[in-house]
Amino acid sequence: xxxxxxxxxxxxxxxxxxxxxxxxxxxxxxxxxxxxxxxxxxxxxxxxxxxxxxxxxxxxxxxxxxxxxxxxxxxxxxxxxxxxxxxxxxxxxxxxxxxxxxxxxxxxxxxxxxxxxxxxxxxxxxxxxxxxxxxxxxxxxxxxxxxxxxxxxxxxxxxxxxxxxxxxxxxxxxxxxxxxxxxxxxxxxxxxxxxxxxxxxxxxxxxxxxxxxxxxxxxxxxxxxxxxxxxxxx
Amino acid sequence: xxxxxxxxxxxxxxxxxxxxxxxxxxxxxxxxxxxxxxxxxxxxxxxxxxxxxxxxxxxxxxxxxxxxxxxxxxxxxxxxxxxxxxxxxxxxxxxxxxxxxxxxxxxxxxxxxxxxxxxxxxxxxxxxxxxxxxxxxxxxxxxxxxxxxxxxxxxxxxxxxxxxxxxxxxxxxxxxxxxxxxxxxxxxxxxxxxxxxxxxxxxxxxxxxxxxxxxxxxxxxxxxxxxxxxxxxxxxxxxxxxxxxxxxxxxxxxxxxxxxxxxxxxxxxxxxxxxxxxxxxxxxxxxxxxxxxxxxxx
Numbered sequence: 256x257x258x259x260x261x262x263x264x265x266x267x268x269x270x271x272x273x274x275x276x277x278x279x280x281x282x283x284x285x286x287x288x289x290x291x292x293x294x295x296x297x298x299x300x301x302x303x304x305x306x307x308x309x310x311x312x313x314x315x316x317x318x319x320x321x322x323x324x325x326x327x328x329x330x331x332x333x334x335x336x337x338x339x340x341x342x343x344x345x346x347x348x349x350x351x352x353x354x355x356x357x358x359x360x361x362x363x364x365x366x367x368x369x370x371x372x373x374x375x376x377x378x379x380x381x382x383x384x385x386x387x388x389x390x391x392x393x394x395x396x397x398x399x400x401x402x403x404x405x406x407x408x409x410x411x412x413x414x415x416x417x418x419x420x421x422x423x424x425x426x427x428x429x430x431x432x433x434x435x436x437x438x439x440x441x442x443x444x445x446x447x448x449x450x451x452x453x454x455x456x457x458x459x460x461x462x463x464x465x466x467x468x469x470x471x472x473x474x475x476x477x478x479x480x481x482x483x484x485x486x487x488x489x
Numbered sequence: 490x491x492x493x494x495x496x497x498x499x500x501x502x503x504x505x506x507x508x509x510x511x512x513x514x515x516x517x518x519x520x521x522x523x524x525x526x527x528x529x530x531x532x533x534x535x536x537x538x539x540x541x542x543x544x545x546x547x548x549x550x551x552x553x554x555x556x557x558x559x560x561x562x563x564x565x566x567x568x569x570x571x572x573x574x575x576x577x578x579x580x581x582x583x584x585x586x587x588x589x590x591x592x593x594x595x596x597x598x599x600x601x602x603x604x605x606x607x608x609x610x611x612x613x614x615x616x617x618x619x620x621x622x623x624x625x626x627x628x629x630x631x632x633x634x635x636x637x638x639x640x641x642x643x644x645x646x647x648x649x650x651x652x653x654x655x656x657x658x659x660x661x662x663x664x665x666x667x668x669x670x671x672x673x674x675x676x677x678x679x680x681x682x683x684x685x686x687x688x689x690x691x692x693x694x695x696x697x698x699x700x701x702x703x704x705x706x707x708x709x710x711x712x713x714x715x716x717x718x719x720x721x722x723x724x725x726x727x728x729x730x731x732x733x734x735x736x737x738x739x740x741x742x743x744x745x746x747x748x749x750x751x752x753x754x755x756x757x758x759x760x761x762x763x764x765x766x767x768x769x770x771x772x773x774x775x776x777x778x779x780x781x782x783x784x785x786x787x
Contacts, residue, residue: 286638288634289634289635289638289639289642292628292630292631292632292634292635293628293631293635295628295631296627296628296631296632299627299628300627350649350650353650354649354650355596355600355624355648355649355650356596357596357597357600357648358600358649359600359604364597364600367597368597368601371562372562372565372597373562374562375561375562375563376562376563376565376566378563379563379564379566380566383516383520383758384512384513384516384517386762387512387513387515387516387758387761387762387765388509388512388513390762390765390766391507391509391512391762391765391766391768391769392506392769394766394769394770395769395770395773396770396773396774397773405766405770408766409763409766412759412762412763413759413760413763415702415722415724415755415759416724416752416755416756416759416760417530417531417532417727417752417753417756418756418759418760420533421530442533442535446535446536449705449706449709450709453706453709454709454710457706457707457709457710458710461710
């Protein structure tokens with residue numbers, strides 16, 4: 256009973272108080288939202304420790320058991336501990352232990368700038384290649400819906416570059432006025448797609464999410480939703 | 490489909506799905522060559538970009554601008570040009586600049602931006618008087634929610650460990666409500682959306698944003714009532730750079746324009762992708778026609 260009732264009561268109490276606090280901007284309710292945000296940060300710190308511990312447990316176990324690609328686990332753990340030590344002990348920091356962790360010249364800053372930044376940039380840059388390859392395979396005018404999507408994609412692809420005005424200038428120079436007008440219209444069409452159909456879709460999604468969040472919050476506060484309690488929730 | 494029909498239509502079918510390594514080579518060349526050539530074209534600012542530009546341009550000298558670095562090295566190549574040009578514009582307008590990050594990865598980029606843009610290009614800007622780096626604080630939207638009412642509750646020191654009370658520029662600031670404009674860079678979580686929901690709306694503070702191109706469509710619903718303006722991807726950076734360059738040609742004549750340069754690479758890459766899509770569709774329709782014809786003959 257205690258394992259279920261106490262967490263449900265805490266959730267009900269905190270949820271109700273925070274909802275009420277939103278409408279009463281006076282003490283003791285006025286600052287409750289901010290206070291709970293700080294409590295959340297404090298709890299989140301422990302989650303970092305838990306996360307770090309879990310990372311070590313999983314990868315040490317992988318190395319110990321010699322599982323597939325265990326060598327990568329060594330790199331992961333090495334990266335984790337070196338960055339942790341560089342940040343915690345401010346190794347090489349010109350301002351000493353009290354200096355900013357990212358101060359120029361510190362080992363942390365050097366590792367971040369020389370290893371982390373180019374690696375992450377490289378990973379993201381690879382997306383361009385995969386997006387191009389996926390677009391080639393996926394954009395097929397197989398039916399009306401796919402054709403509309405294809406046309407919209409073409410307009411956006413072209414309209415998000417200076418190409419339409421350059422092509423329009425070319426056609427204007429060649430004396431083909433209607434083509435110049437058509438290409439000059441592409442940026443306007445791009446803005447229309449972003450401002451009207453895209454906006455309508457995004458608003459519908461946002462409103463849907465908001466209603467879903469309210470519904471889930473009410474279910475949690477009233478104790479209807481208990482999956483967060485784990486296996487013993489029923 | 491019968492085997493002989495399959496064989497005859499095989500080439501067209503294969504052409505629909507050419508080896509992706511060929512696509513990779515074309516994309517690599519489409520990006521690398523324009524970047525090496527260093528070409529750039531003028532851009533007309535779209536209304537959503539122009540709105541943010543106008544907001545910053547109309548701020549009187551001494552107004553307070555908070556720039557939040559809510560991104561990491563992953564998206565830095567796309568977002569950094571926007572950060573640089575807005576910072577340059579702000580410094581040109583003599584605004585007081587407050588730098589901070591709600592992403593842990595943002596703090597190093599803040600330092601980098603100060604060292605590479607602010608210090609060499611605006612040597613008169615003095616730390617603590619004209620700008621301050623508040624650094625990174627954990628807490629995501631919780632942090633924003635707290636500092637919207639009380640800045641010093643979360644920031645007792647700046648990024649260098651200096652007591653906030655000893656920093657002259659911080660003496661005029663007790664909460665986010667003292668800011669004249671907040672610009673968040675980065676479309677992830679926490680980012681522009683959280684700044685709007687937890688600072689802009691409750692505090693009545695104007696919020697603008699600059700984010701990756703893929704994140705931009707999700708933020709359009711907030712413009713123009715809850716968000717002053719938005720720069721979306723390299724296109725946004727190029728439009729802003731081009732407009733700043735046209736408005737202040739003397740001040741920005743020699744400053745780099747990475748957004749405009751990258752825009753050319755993006756344009757060529759987009760055209761290459763479009764050509765591949767057209768080629769794939771032509772092959773698809775030819776294959777379908779052939780397939781239909783062969784089936785009828787059979």
